[in-house]
Amino acid sequence: MAKITTDKIGIDLKGRVNRLKLAERNMLLPLFEAIVNSIHAIEDTGNPKGTININLIRSSQTTVEFEGSHAIPEIIGFEIEDNGIGFNEENYESFKREYSTYKADKGGLGIGRFMWLKAFHNVTVESIYYEDSLPKNRSFSFNLRTPDGIENPQINSLEGKPEKKTTITLSGYKDPYKSKCPKKTETIANRIIEHCLIYFLNPSCPTITLIDGVDKLELNQYFEKITSGNRFTEKFFVSNKEFKITLLKWFSHEEFTSHRLSICANNREVDSFNINKVLPDVSGKIRDIVTGEYYLIVGYIEGKYFDENINDERTEVTFSKDSLLDIDLISIKDLYNELAPVIKKHFHEEVEKFKTQKLERITYFIAEKAPQYRILNKYIESFDDVTVTENTSEQELDLKLYRLLQDVEFTSRKDVVTALTEDDNNQTPDELKQKYLRIFEELTDLNKSKLAQYVVHRKYILELFEKSLGLNAQGKYELEDTVHSIIYPTKTTSNDIDYNNQNLWILDERLSFHTFLSSDKQIKKTPGIQSDSKDRPDLMIFNNPISYIEGDEAPFNSVTLVEFKRPMRKGYDDYEEDPIVQLFDYVREIKKGKKLTEGGRTYDINESTKFYCYLVCDINEKIIRFAENAQLEKTYDGLGYYGYNKSLRCVIDVMPFNQVLSNAKKRNKVLFNKLGI
Template identity: 30%
Template sequence: MNALQAVQDAPKRFHKVVIDIHRDPEILSDELAPINGFTVSDTGIGFDDDNFDSFNTAFSEYKSSRGGKGLGRFIWLKAFDRVEVDSIFEDSNILVQRKFVFDGDYDPEKAPCQEISSGRVGTVVRLINFKEPYKSECPRNSEQIAQRLIEHFLLVFLQDECPEVEIHDLGKRIILNDIFIREFKSTATSFKFKIKGTEFSLHGFKLTTPRVSKHRLIYAANHRGVVSEKLEDYIPNLTGRLPLEDGSSFVYLAVVQSDYLNQRVNHVRTDFEMASADDSESEQATFFDDEINRSDIREECISNISNDLRDIISSINDLKEEKIFRYVQEDAPQYKVLLKYRSEFIDKISPTASKSELEAALHRELYQREVKLKQEGSRIIKEAEKIDDYEGYQERLSDFMTRYNELGVSALAQHVAHRKIILEFLDRAISRMPDKEQYPLERAVHNIIFPMRTTSDDVPYDRHNLWIIDEKLTYHSFISSDKPLSSIEHIENASSKRPDLFIFDRRVLFSEGGQPINSIIVVEFKRPMRDDYKSDDNPLTQSFEAIEDIRAGKFKNEKGRPISVATREIPAFCYVICDITDSLRNVMMDMEGAQLMPDNQGYYGYHSRRRIYYEIMDYNKLLRDAERRNRIFFDKLNILGEHR
């Protein structure tokens, strides 16, 4: 920047700035040797007395109008061991040479001037012995360095009076101005906007070079980049290179500048002294109403960038819409309600989003809509007390109810889609394994309907699938699954029997006084296609014995005290889930009260001596009846699948 400013101060003629790259001795490798220094030469005004006086003044304000902070030379010594300066300037038409070394022992008195008879006005600055960690972090490729220099000084290269800038490296000559015209200026766009009366300008560049992969927004001060942000963090559509009509692709680079940024850049040009990112509610903003936050500037930049790229973004969104429609149709019908509002959130979703990322984005959007609608509902209810315009209120309420009911449909869709998946799992669980002649164990079905060795205290209400057996079982109060009766805290019972499912229709814990329990339900699962039942070992035997043991126990109230209950009078229900095989049919012929179901897929009856209602259900019937009960919902959501 010193070289560029020196050229600006010199008489108008052809000027040049040359950067020579110096490297470590060649290494026996295909890699480029590390860079150990630079030489920057210019044809500018030279290191005259005014420049030299400023150089020797800490925090000099000599170049403050150009954004100079008077600290640049100290940054030299932070990154290099020493700096050698050799400059020729004119003083009253006499050529003068100033030559000195700037290092930790620098003494201005040891930087004398001398008149010379001939020479070219200009300055050569040699930056010697690159320090770590800067040396390791510096790109070794000169093309990459050229790219970064152009990006850093974009606004200088945009000026008509910008000199020719070259990089010399290993016999190669790179002219940065040519790269700028070819890869930057040819597609440049510009915008102006105001924030709180302050004017900003934004330049957009479409970089076709393959060396750049990230879209960025650069905040500049005094024609130099200061802070850079990745645009994909604010425009998810910009996650990768964007296509051009000729088949090539580009990366978007935006540079914003303003006198406001010039005035607020810090001394070392690493940031701005202003409210920082995501700071619209920062303390600084609360003290100064006219303070412009970084987020204010970014928001305007993003709006202009999105407008500049609107055609490409629209094409990207069209592809995303197809992807979202397909995902909702095939995997997540609960989000159908969001499709007509997709224009409100489509920009927030990455074009490369996976199914899990789509799920997260749609779930977040649905949740945010629900929160907003609940807040709006509260406001409408409060306004109802003081409303004068009933028709207007009725219209608002009607619109609100339409949108709120859509959320209810979405929740129902998710519930129905869950049921469809569970039934598909059940179908697999009762089918013979393709590589074996045997059927799965009954515990596969058991775990689908209710996890084994748990109770309803462990499993949330919406995580079980008792509806597969009977919708009424969904309204239980307490369930014990495959646990010994002696381990259930709600009754006192020494029995070691462990019913597959033991259900109370209300939680005994909350019973009051001597109020009896409404019912006891026991469910037993038998292995699919079992065909070895006998008269003394029919599928109901185990269930009946478990019910008798339960009735023999003592129930407890909320304080753990026994409740006096006529346990023999408690209605008891027994469900047995098994396959109706020949041996089972033979056994059921002698079972008291057994009646064959009309579809021949099970039995029902009442055992009068034991006072137990029972039902034996075939696995196929279990699956088929559950599908029939839910079919209308599957049909409405277009998720009938192969089971009809």
Template identity: 30%
Template sequence: MDLPVQNIVSEIDLKPSDALLPLFETIVNAIISLKQTKDMMRQDRMITIQIYRGESSSVLNFSGNKTISSIKVIDNGEGFTDENLKSYRTAYTHKNKKDFGCKGIGRFTILAAFNEIRITSNYKQKNKWRFRELMLDPINEVTVLKEQDSDEPMRQTTVQLAGCHNQSIKDYTALSINEIAESIMEHCLIYFLCNDLPIIKIIEIESEESTIVNDLYQQVSKERERQFSIGKNIFDCYIIKTAKVHNRKNHYIHYCANSRVVGIGKNISKVNSIFSYPIIDNGRPYYLDVYVVSEYLNKKVYNSRNGFSIPQENENGFLNNDGLISFDQIEENIAKLLVSEYDEFVKATQDRNIKELKNYIQINAPRYRRFLNREDFLNSIPPNLPDDKKEEALYKIAFNEKRKIDQKIQGFIDKSEINKDSIEIIKNELIEKAAYDSDSLSEYMIQRKAIIDLFKRFLEADQHGKYRLEEDIHNLIFPRGVTGREINYESHNLWLLDERFATYTFIASDMPITAFSENKSRKEPDLLLADSPPMFNNPICFAPELSGEISSMVIFEFKRPGEIAHQKNKSDYRWEYSHLIEKYFDEFLYGDNKKNYRGSHVMVRKETPKFGFVIVDAIPERLEAYNEGKGYRKTPFGSFYKIYPELNLHIEVLRFYQLIEAVEKRHTPFFDKLFAV
């Protein structure tokens, strides 16, 4: 050879996706040989492929197929005539470039995967039958082993790819005969479209299984041929419609060069998400394969024919200036072409997507309800998205639209142009802004509804008759063992008790009093709240007063659902509700040392407004009667209260269901508006 074969082969880098590329190169060479055979009818052209298996794949393979060790490709084409042998000895020959797009390096691609190529050829030369045997390997290059006259008056060439050695692709040759046939069908489709495809038969030597590749084309419908241009470059598109079989889930674009498919197909849904579903024709699902052919692709294909020197993106607009084209440009044109060709399918897909998005908004994301009548926004969201991606897309639209409105309003403010028209414009923008700003409020109310529903579930017995622990209820309202300085407003649910309590500046939850005061008591009120107090700098609260006197104090005590509150003796109901909570107030009123860790005095006086709430699940009639005799009064809502004027202390007792009922009534107008269909 004119160039060292070993040097050429070493430059070829094959990827796992190129596992069958050496076979494809051999088949295409056989097809070209058959096309050059002038005295043969098209129906007599034949290629037989014999597959020889080797070891098991080292890559996880559930099919159990073994890897390919060797391949034989047999055809009845022109064969290794003197002229073809001369071409075979020369790298980068131009013999078949003009008519067949050959680059003269296919055999080197084969040697990048196999140890050697062994060839026997019975051919006709000047009306005389001849036989030739040769071998090609990277070290010895082309070696003619035998040349002689032949007694066999028939054309037959056998090309054997012997000893697959490239581990990068070898493990990925563990394909079934049907998978190999489908890959050949896709790679050689251009020949089928041009009516140049011979009969191709595949035989598994070990299992004796066989299949005819041409039979697969019966599933293919040559749907349409279309064309588009980018600059001066023309691209032809062959659109093939294939019935949905096996587990196929996508439409594909196949780029071709020199009558060959190059690389693997690209999922069309990645180009335009509308094509995420099969096309339905007469009730049957079909997928599209778009084969793209262009002289531009012929020029840009790599010598190894496993890719193109074409960038994916058009960066900074430089490509057009240089006459270059990106894949993004090509695919944008293909997408437009398909949308135009399959407009009914596109419309049906868009309608289905909009219906799914509206349903998602109404049920799961009412904060985006203003989009229900904005189909222009909804059409910009890809179809077939999971709920988390729907949420992401809707949020992105809302964020971008709100930002545009904010920029318009700021622009108006910066210009300071006030007239009738500008006032009307800004008024409309402010209305739009209010709609977007309401999203955060809607989201917050949705969270509240979920918390209310969870609270109700916590109060119910499970399938075993067991109730939630007191601490579960406690943690839902306010986490145990922390103060309001440690968590923010969004992290607790004090609004379940009363909206006013959410504004208290100090909140301590299920902590010993000594944890936030030098009072040595180990008593632990379930929830303590102080309104605008200076009282605890360590950290509890801040207020204008410097004396340490607090404005008001609230303490909650929760009792486990399913039990009678504080009932030590199950048959003794002679105790007051106040026993559950007044001990905590006593610690602040009468404790010996009321200082915080910094030494500041804590001022809780008898005049300080104090509120105690006891939340229980059950109040037996005898307990109710006893407390009414002790001064507790029953409200029209079924709760009980008692006022201790001398201590400025108000104690209220209510059941969990009354708490839930009250919170639901407070929220009903909001929920009705938010979740109304």
């Protein structure tokens, strides 16, 4: 007589299933979970003749898709049957717990059954098993129709010695998973093998058969067929510890999206990593020279070391961290180093092709886009550690080469220091000459590289400056702050800014060499100046104090003022916004300040101090009138104006943006040409 139980799942099942994420592309994952459960159930019995039958349940209604001349009905469910241990009390109790750790030693996470309900309306379980050597039959439905999830649970005692058998039926395939499910038997077979590859590699793998009506496909034999000639097994050693790797050319790419190596312990996949950890050049699919089809390299690494050094959760293998306590452990780096020649043995031509492609891309990039890295061509072996995939952008490649250049420079300087500190007493004159020639050559190459980097930087800055003078994405001209910031950061002083972060050379190379600079700061806040003026010159540059006057109060040679106006600005008031008058007023205020204190020293600003003013703006009728009122003369090229105010001892230049840009380009043209940019 059947024993009816009142078992409950004991959680908010509907909420748990709703929270579970299952992408449409993973429409077969619930099936895979059921198959892996069957494999584990067979392992628990120790039965060497385990069998798993997977029945495809199709709709009686055909679709418009054809395979040959036969219509292919869509898949609406699956039936998975195995001769494993079955749903005994221990397994059944585990099934009812939300986060079961019962199969943690097999890599199980305890969420597979919830995935069933994510993709299917109903799951039925019927299991013949043994409890205390007595045969029993357990059956129940698992669905969301009831809050408790388990429906119609029954247990029957059986007579005789029936064989163990558990059948899981996944029915009521939900959309969008149903509509995305492959219809061809072979496609489903490929997906199952790809997901369960580690199990098919195991000689004790159960016999797994895919059944589609009257058609049967034994997946173990099918696996042997599709991997014949494309599977390689090698033994290798790391620190006297033996390992085995199985390498596959894998032509199906649903589960795997990149070349992958997996670490396995006790016939279980523990962890995986991209093959470019071992062979940095390998990326992207490989075209088979025989079939013309594309494949990925897939590998499974096994060894007693992994079996003995896996953590309790079976999610990680312990490797050496160079500790004194790690003498019996190997490092992951050593594993990578020993794997490389093993993989190259079977994929030598493919690896070399990837390497050639990488070198061609790097050398082209250096030659055409980044000449500052040309010195690296002399150290071409250093490219071995640079990973460049088909998806690596030019910006990413630039960063990789920049880091490589820093490493090369550090190593070179270290070698130079070592050479210079060596004892020269035992070296002949010729040996000394060769040593110092080598040092000179290395330093020369590095300095050339740094010069090239700086020239490229200038080229980029001029392009950025030119772009700031045109219309932006909103169809407007940039504010003067944008132009100002390119030449020198605003609201800072020379004490705040590194030399490499300013571009005064755009205006005049000489401006880069100064004693103190204030950018967009009030005159009264300039250290030591006796002034209450809130005026803020765009740039105030105090140049070298006169060196031949003794004492701490030597006057400055000169003060330079720079004022920027917005590109293509048109409106100016007749006097209040006259930028030439504005600059002259700045001169008067600074002169009234008399002193500037910088770096603990006080410098006079007196009658011997000369002032140079630059007005950087676009020329229009108002600017022309202001220049004429100040009695300025046109420059030789007719683009700007210049003049001298005797009473203020002040030279002034009115420089239009196009003149500034043109002059900067001309001054740097020879450098750009020499570098080929």
